[in-house]
Amino acid sequence: MPVIRKSLLQLIFSGAYLLRWNDKLRPVELLEIDKQAHKMLLACVLWHENARHLPAAERLALARDIIEGGLFDYFYRLIITDIKPPVFYKIKENPDHYRQLTEHVLARLEPVLSPLGPFWDRMRAWHRSTDESGLVRRILTAAHLFASQWEFHLLKPLNGFDDEMDDIARSFAERLDAFRSLAGMEAMLTPNTALARLANLCGQLRFQIRWTQAPRIPATSVLGHMFIVAAFAYFFSLSVDACTARANNNFFCGLFHDLPELLTRDIISPVKQSVASLPGILKEYEEAELERRIFRPLREEGFAALVERISYYLGLSVGSEFQECRRDGENIVKVAGFEALQQSCNADALDPKDGQMIKVCDWLAAFLEAHSSIRNGVSSPHLQEAQARLKATLCESPLECLKLGALLADFD
Structure with missing residues (x-):
């Protein structure tokens, strides 16, 4: 069975230090740990809606794979945090370059995650796979894009001078359109529906800082x-x-x-x-x-x-x-x-x-x-x-x- 160690807890917590969009003017600090929480809340909703008619065993397996896939991607993200998304996507387009990057990330994570045994084995298989067409990855990618676009909407009004903003906005819209066939996604992307309001309310929890009477670094939400x-x-x-x-x-x-x-x-x-x-x-x-x-x-x-x-x-x-x-x-x-x-x-x-x-x-x-x-x-x-x-x-x-x-x- 997996062994829980201090290093694992600290690795999970380390996303509280990582700034997102740190080359843009931001109304608040946007942190990796908050984005991951928002993403996984949305992924849970999408799992539920897309698994409604599946047999019980398949529903459970789908939920497990979404949870673990989200954790696999989070740990990967902790290592490559300084690579801007457009650069990362360019790397992914070259299989050899992406394989080299992945092996570097896995080597960095191995000392902390290998004591988890089968979980570590599944993580290595996940990141070495080139198939991104399955339902698990589609749900996680859709949730990731929605949460990232939600952040983008916060900072776009402050960055009118930035010539990248229109391209970023167009990229989000085009990429999210590809996931409208997922159950629940159309409602989530439609303003003022119940699912859209739930997604928005979940995102707002990043504004509530914990321990307000005790200043801290990092100031977790x-x-x-x-x-x-x-x-x-x-x-x-x-x-x-x-x-x-x-x-x-x-x-x-x-x-x-x-x-x-x-x-x-x-x-x-x-x-x-x-x-x-x-x-x-x-x-x-x-x-x-x-x-x-x-x-x-x-x-x-x-x-x-x-x-x-x-x-x-x-x-x-x-x-x-x-x-x-x-x-x-x-x-x-x-x-x-x-x-x-x-x-x-x-x-x-x-x-x-x-x-x-x-x-x-x-x-x-x-x-x-x-x-x-x-x-x-x-x-x-x-x-x-x-x-x-x-x-x-x-x-x-x-x-x-x-x-x-x-x-x-x-x-x-």
Whole structure:
């Protein structure tokens, strides 16, 4: 089974440092980790719509391949970040040049990713393949282009002096047109539809910076945090030999878990816990706003099944996204903790989803945010206290199979 090490967590987190569009005038800093989160949220929607009529096993395999393909591409992107897209596409047009670049990237990533065993093998096969016509790559490319174009729309009004802007705009429009045949893509590209509004709202989570009372470097957003939690959840799922459905659900749960914060903003834990009734008030408001702004419009336009799926990731029917659960026919049933899920519910037919393990990943991502800033020389008493508290909480976790104590010892 894969071994989770400090180097893997730091590699996943490193996208929080990488600037996008850094040769253009930008209204805000656009970061790789935020773009990847937006891309994978859209990819999840496109997976759901394009897999509606597939047999269960094929649906699960498609979701797994999209998740892993997104991670494969993200890790590749971390190495080639300084290559502008037009230059990269020129390299791809020459098979020999692209092969040399790919082998360089894989050699750079091997020390960190090879302990993941089969995942690393699948990643090498993915990047050495020349076939880009399959459904998995089409969904990921469509989601990538949409998320990149969304960023482009932010900066285009500020760059009227730049003679590249018209060519970039035309390229996005032409390339996205090629994916309109994907289920859900036409609606996503049509202004003011429910899917277009959902895609836009997801993108806006990059504007919400976490830990606003504690300046940090890097200053991670809610959107980037969601991707980090999702990636952590997926790799920990592999490390405990989770079934395919459970690993997929854990990734998508991590990816969606802070979506309601679009409606309430990121409220730090000490504030939430300072008033006994505040968490309940916030949750009630979040669910009402989710229904009004996202779920009802989606249902009205025929996406009721997508609403049900997102609701499952958010744990709305069991009280929390951090509650273990499974399916029993049409019903969603609470499971009494991680061990019960691991021992009795780790089967695709039960559609299981972790709770405590997702919470551990949420805490671990927050720990990395605090630790990285302190290591970068930007600290405060609040940040020091948060790092110590999160580390103690993680070390006391009952999920012994995750080996959190040994993992965190490497951060000393």
